[in-house]
Amino acid sequence: MSESKKLWGGRFSGETDPGFARFNRSFGFDRRLFEADVRGSLAHCEGLRAAGVLGDEEASAVEGGLRELLARASREGASFFEDDSAEDVHSFIESRLVALVGDAGRRLHTGRSRNDQVATALRLWLRDEIDRAAEALRGAQVALLDLAESHADAVLPGYTHMQRAQPVLFAHWCLAYFEMFARDRERMDEVRRRVNVMPLGSAALAGTSYNIDRNGTARSLGFDSVSRNSLDAVSDRDFCVEFAAAASLVMAHLSRLAEDLIAYATTEFGFVELSDAISTGSSLMPQKKNPDALELVRGKSGRVFGHTFALLTIIKGLPLTYNKDMQEDKEAVFDAADTVRESLEVTATVLRNVRLREARARDAAGLGYMNATEMADYLVRRGLPFREAHEAVGRMVVYGISKGLELHELELEELREFSPLVSGDVYAALSLEQTLATKAQAGGTSPARVREALEAARASLTGA
Numbered sequence: 001m002s003e004s005k006k007l008w009g010g011r012f013s014g015e016t017d018p019g020f021a022r023f024n025r026s027f028g029f030d031r032r033l034f035e036a037d038v039r040g041s042l043a044h045c046e047g048l049r050a051a052g053v054l055g056d057e058e059a060s061a062v063e064g065g066l067r068e069l070l071a072r073a074s075r076e077g078a079s080f081f082e083d084d085s086a087e088d089v090h091s092f093i094e095s096r097l098v099a100l101v102g103d104a105g106r107r108l109h110t111g112r113s114r115n116d117q118v119a120t121a122l123r124l125w126l127r128d129e130i131d132r133a134a135e136a137l138r139g140a141q142v143a144l145l146d147l148a149e150s151h152a153d154a155v156l157p158g159y160t161h162m163q164r165a166q167p168v169l170f171a172h173w174c175l176a177y178f179e180m181f182a183r184d185r186e187r188m189d190e191v192r193r194r195v196n197v198m199p200l201g202s203a204a205l206a207g208t209s210y211n212i213d214r215n216g217t218a219r220s221l222g223f224d225s226v227s228r229n230s231l232d233a234v235s236d237r238d239f240c241v242e243f244a245a246a247a248s249l250v251m252a253h254l255s256r257l258a259e260d261l262i263a264y265a266t267t268e269f270g271f272v273e274l275s276d277a278i279s280t281g282s283s284l285m286p287q288k289k290n291p292d293a294l295e296l297v298r299g300k301s302g303r304v305f306g307h308t309f310a311l312l313t314i315i316k317g318l319p320l321t322y323n324k325d326m327q328e329d330k331e332a333v334f335d336a337a338d339t340v341r342e343s344l345e346v347t348a349t350v351l352r353n354v355r356l357r358e359a360r361a362r363d364a365a366g367l368g369y370m371n372a373t374e375m376a377d378y379l380v381r382r383g384l385p386f387r388e389a390h391e392a393v394g395r396m397v398v399y400g401i402s403k404g405l406e407l408h409e410l411e412l413e414e415l416r417e418f419s420p421l422v423s424g425d426v427y428a429a430l431s432l433e434q435t436l437a438t439k440a441q442a443g444g445t446s447p448a449r450v451r452e453a454l455e456a457a458r459a460s461l462t463g464a
Helices: 018-024 027-050 056-081 089-101 103-107 114-150 170-195 214-221 230-235 238-264 292-315 324-351 358-365 372-381 386-403 412-416 432-437 447-461
Strands: 155-160 163-169 272-274 354-356
Touching: 027 056, 027 089, 027 114, 027 214, 027 324, 056 089, 056 103, 089 103, 089 114, 114 170, 114 230, 114 238, 114 324, 114 447, 155 170, 155 358, 163 170, 163 358, 163 432, 170 238, 170 447, 238 272, 238 292, 238 324, 292 324, 372 386, 432 447
Parallel strands: none
Antiparallel strands: 155 163, 272 354
């Protein structure tokens, strides 16, 4: 781009160093804001018309030119953006508009700065991306519910410290991640509300001198409100950090889910089988079936975490108001949005391609003294203080280990050696079915509670 075509060229007489020009250029990535920026420009044009800054003929020409640019971008795709001279998406749009409609295109920038222009475009773009992320979260929730309902009676060992702890229904495990994603959707909705504030009209930093109806412009763009302080409006990137942080929590939950399934798919666990559609093989070992889809989701969490920290670092020491450092926000936000959405979509695909090996999981849920807590509760119900019951059952477990037998495999008289309160009904109490059924309080893993939770979860997605 020649100096005369730069949006800021009038103050300068010397040539820009080519190396610095490349370093300064953002069009390679901020072209993603093209549609959002044109939408903002259309609304600004209407505001200028209403304020009497643009006549009807000029405004109509500008609006027609902007819509033509949208149409060309749609028709031509990537080739439309092949422009080595454009400094950024805003100068690209202005130069293309002026080429179409002449001087009227140069008047469009009246009453605004690139500072409030880019802030507006970024908020418009991010608002749409948040909606896409929320829909992808919903898709992952649906996939979890479908998987849970297809194995409604299946049992799985529950773990603490990666040691077998107590049996749970597999559907209960699915619902745990459903709840995580539900909170993620709530967070995204909260972020969206703070994103949906219009900075346009703040100009460079002090506000505009033209009598533009900011509230009217905001309504036309679907913003809930306008920014209350022009200094804050052009320098605020809190919303970027907040989005990246919310996306980081989504990725943390996806990574946990991936880790569970990766472990469950190993020969050592053998609880699930991943279909060929979501697995890869080894270039050396013919027998291998690798969970690459899940490993990539787990690995990509670090990218989003890093973007959150990068954004915090960018803004932490910036004086008011706009500084060029803020150009670095976009690649972080763009990649965070892409990564979280794609990871959610892949996770939903994985969940639709998982087969639970119910018999293997059920067998595992009955081994490893997983009914020890139930035995302690049995003794408590018979009047023994819990601490004494805990001690007695601990000794039962040590004895069982020495004999190579589970608690429910020990003879009655053997159990009574540790507590005379044990009677013949203990075996029913120690059964897998009873162990699950007793967890019947709200949020528990009893079949009745889990059925209710599945129904409530499905209902929560209706119309969502």
